[in-house]
Amino acid sequence: MTAATVTMPEDTAAMARTIRQLQARNIVLEAEVERLKAQLTAKAPKATGLTPKQRKLLDFVTRYQRDHRGVSPSFAEMAQAIGLASKSGVHRLIECLVERGALERLPTQARALRVVATIDAGSAE
Known part of the structure; x- marks a missing residue:
């Protein structure tokens, strides 16, 4: 064959x-x-020198945006997630995260937060 x-x-x-x-x-x-x-x-910039609550808030915002296609959580949702009684505490934490370069506020949009830095395992202040 x-x-x-x-x-x-x-x-x-x-x-x-x-x-x-x-x-x-x-x-x-x-x-x-x-x-x-x-x-x-x-x-990617690393968020260093954050307090435990700042880290917790940054982690929550990052996860929330990932799970909700880029939409940021409301102040009430953030307060509940990190165990704060008032939204003013969330506002203070956000301002600190903006000052440290971990978050950025977008002025013309509602719920407009952009995560700039990732969480680093460095020590908290």
């Missing part, structure tokens, strides 16, 4: 070659995306 040779029409072979090339490029692009993500994370 002789082995039968399977031949592909030229256009099918060209399409298969193109698919392999695109798959190889995709692998390279995925690796580049992961490298850039890691680089961006390494360059």
